[in-house]
Amino acid sequence: MKINDERSLLTQKLIFKKSMELFVIKGYHNTSLRDIAAECGISTGAIYHHFSSKEEIAVKLFNDTILFLNNLFEETLQSKKETRYKIKELVFNLIRIAEEDKITLQFALNIKHKEIIKDGKPICSSGPFEMLRTFLKNEMQKGNIKKMDSYVATVCLTGIPVRLIQIKWDNVIKKDLDIYKEEIFEAVWKTLQP
Amino acid sequence: MKINDERSLLTQKLIFKKSMELFVIKGYHNTSLRDIAAECGISTGAIYHHFSSKEEIAVKLFNDTILFLNNLFEETLQSKKETRYKIKELVFNLIRIAEEDKITLQFALNIKHKEIIKDGKPICSSGPFEMLRTFLKNEMQKGNIKKMDSYVATVCLTGIPVRLIQIKWDNVIKKDLDIYKEEIFEAVWKTLQP
DNA sequence: GTCTATACGCCGATAGAC
DNA sequence: GTCTATCGGCGTATAGAC
Numbered sequence: 215m216k217i218n219d220e221r222s223l224l225t226q227k228l229i230f231k232k233s234m235e236l237f238v239i240k241g242y243h244n245t246s247l248r249d250i251a252a253e254c255g256i257s258t259g260a261i262y263h264h265f266s267s268k269e270e271i272a273v274k275l276f277n278d279t280i281l282f283l284n285n286l287f288e289e290t291l292q293s294k295k296e297t298r299y300k301i302k303e304l305v306f307n308l309i310r311i312a313e314e315d316k317i318t319l320q321f322a323l324n325i326k327h328k329e330i331i332k333d334g335k336p337i338c339s340s341g342p343f344e345m346l347r348t349f350l351k352n353e354m355q356k357g358n359i360k361k362m363d364s365y366v367a368t369v370c371l372t373g374i375p376v377r378l379i380q381i382k383w384d385n386v387i388k389k390d391l392d393i394y395k396e397e398i399f400e401a402v403w404k405t406l407q408p
Numbered sequence: 409m410k411i412n413d414e415r416s417l418l419t420q421k422l423i424f425k426k427s428m429e430l431f432v433i434k435g436y437h438n439t440s441l442r443d444i445a446a447e448c449g450i451s452t453g454a455i456y457h458h459f460s461s462k463e464e465i466a467v468k469l470f471n472d473t474i475l476f477l478n479n480l481f482e483e484t485l486q487s488k489k490e491t492r493y494k495i496k497e498l499v500f501n502l503i504r505i506a507e508e509d510k511i512t513l514q515f516a517l518n519i520k521h522k523e524i525i526k527d528g529k530p531i532c533s534s535g536p537f538e539m540l541r542t543f544l545k546n547e548m549q550k551g552n553i554k555k556m557d558s559y560v561a562t563v564c565l566t567g568i569p570v571r572l573i574q575i576k577w578d579n580v581i582k583k584d585l586d587i588y589k590e591e592i593f594e595a596v597w598k599t600l601q602p
Numbered sequence: 603g604t605c606t607a608t609a610c611g612c613c614g615a616t617a618g619a620c
Numbered sequence: 621g622t623c624t625a626t627c628g629g630c631g632t633a634t635a636g637a638c
Contacts, residue, residue, distance in 0.1 A: 222621075241523035243437035246613060260622050262615070324520060329435040340580045365581055366591045369571045374599075377567030378559070386534045387559055397560045401599040405568075416603075440631055454604050456633065605638075613630085620623075 226264050228254050230278075233271050238320045242272060242330055272330045276339075279322045283342040286311070291349055297358040298403065304346075305375050305399045309391050312379040320383065323376065346371060350406075359406040370405040374398055420458050422448050424472075427465050432514045436466060436523055466524045470533075473516045477536040480505070485543055491552040492597065498540075499569050499593045503585050506573040514577065517570065540565060544600075553600040564599040568592055 232253040236245040247268055251258045265271050290307050294300045311319050327339065347368040353359045359367070375398055381387050387394075426447040430439040441462055445452045459465050484501050488494045505513050521533065541562040547553045553561070569592055575581050581588075 218621080225621080239522075241437075241520065243523060244526065247615085248613080256621095257623055258615080259617095259624075263621060266615095268614070326435065326518065326520075329437060329523070332438065340575070340578060343575065343580060363588060363591055365575070366572070366588055366595060369575065369592070370568055370595050373567040373569075373571030374564055375567075376571065377563045381534070381537065381559070381563065384534060386537060394557060394560055397557055398563070401560060401564050404598050404601075405595040407598075412603080419603080441633085442631075450603095451605055452631095452633080453606075453635090457603060460633095462632070603638105605636100607635085607637100609632105609634075611630105611632090614628095616627080617625085618623100619625105620621105 222264070225254075225256070225260070229261060229264060229271065230275060234275050234321050235317055237272065237275070237325060238317050242325060269330060269332075272325075275321065276325065276327065276330075279318060280339055280341055282318060283322055284345060287342055287345055297353050300349075301371065301403060301406070302399050304371070305402055306395055308375045309379065309395045309398070312382065313391055316383075319379070323380070343368060343372065360408045362406075367406060371402055374402050374405075416458070419448075419450070419454070423455060423458060423465065424469060428469050428515050429511055431466065431469070431519060432511050436519060463524060463526075466519075469515065470519065470521065470524075473512060474533055474535055476512060477516055478539060481536055481539055491547050494543075495565065495597060495600070496593050498565070499596055500589055502569045503573065503589045503592070506576065507585055510577075513573070517574070537562060537566065554602045556600075561600060565596055568596050568599075 229250065233245070233250050236249055236253060240249070247258045247261055250268075250271075251261055254261075265274075286307060287304065290304050291300050294303050347364050350359065350367045350371065351364045354361050354364070354367070378387075378391065378394060378398055382391055423444065427439070427444050430443055430447060434443070441452045441455055444462075444465075445455055448455075459468075480501060481498065484498050485494050488497050541558050544553065544561045544565065545558045548555050548558070548561070572581075572585065572588060572592055576585055
């Protein structure tokens with residue numbers, strides 16, 4: 215790898231990072247390329263050297279974020295042996311990411327593709343959801359959790375922690391999320407038991 | 409009420425209705441005043457006779473929607489006697505509205521104030537959530553549901569059905585939501601039991 | 603109350619020098 | 621690879637006739 219390639223890569227990373235921050239804080243449409251350029255300390259022309267459009271930045275960010283969630287879920291589900299602890303780890307990790315990597319998760323959960331993509335929209339964001347559904351279906355077959363509709367099960371697993379996280383972001387909850395995680399997990403787990 | 413007042417009111421209602429539809433379908437920022445005017449069959453000038461800005465339309469729509477949800481929840485909770493059936497009715501009504509009054513609920517759940525309001529944002533959308541939390545706290549005191557953190561309880565009550573509704577809107581679920589409602593309610597109810 | 607016509611600014615995107 | 625300068629277009633909002 216040449217020196218220039220490295221510098222180029224660094225600039226790209228910077229544009230990604232600052233763009234995501236601004237998209238989350240101000241919203242996609244309220245963020246102009248001039249805003250991004252200023253935040254990065256470069257010019258709009260420089261941005262266009264790396265990306266062909268503002269939309270391209272957002273779409274790439276979006277795909278990266280989906281991938282990040284996919285990896286997170288996959289690793290989490292492999293990290294424990296017992297079903298109960300796999301799910302506990304998943305809930306805990308979600309809550310942890312919501313505080314430690316807030317911007318990324320906010321981008322994943324709040325940014326609407328509809329607002330970004332103008333015409334036909336081919337982005338599929340249901341990957342992580344489907345992975346979890348597959349996992350839960352398998353666990354049902356093995357008899358580790360209650361046999362129920364797999365969509366309902368996945369909705370219980372994701373809906374409860376995600377809602378907690380969102381009301382925290384909306385400042386409805388003031389306290390640190392950490393104190394809720396045990397109780398949240400127990401609620402999720404209960405829905406999956408006979 | 410004079411004739412002209414009536415006509416004026418009708419036009420306003422029309423603008424509200426079409427604006428909400430467009431905001432939901434295309435997104436707030438991808439909807440121009442020209443779009444709204446065309447959809448209403450009037451001119452942009454006419455819109456400005458009734459509203460002072462596009463933002464004003466969105467903010468008023470938003471407040472109306474919050475009020476709608478507040479009323480819906482309040483009436484629902486009074487419609488039954490037993491706690492179990494109050495909550496069942498609530499879950500069922502949410503799911504029903506998601507199909508029958510889709511646009512309104514999509515507006516309430518999907519539109520981000522941050523995207524609309526440019527500067528300081530005073531909109532408070534936590535009213536319905538807080539009402540449900542108060543209800544659940546009272547039920548705990550009466551011993552009708554398990555004593556637990558009230559935020560966690562409210563998150564369980566809202567998070568599960570809302571998540572189901574959202575994945576339906578995202579077309580992850582193909583079938584009619586009606587077939588899930590019993591199972592969804594049972595899941596919610598379980599989280600609130602000892 | 604509604605129309606047409608238009609002002610004006612901001613934004614995305616490009617051109618061309620360095 | 622980054623800059624400055626600029627273009628074209630669209631979107632909000634206004635002015636003034638009817």
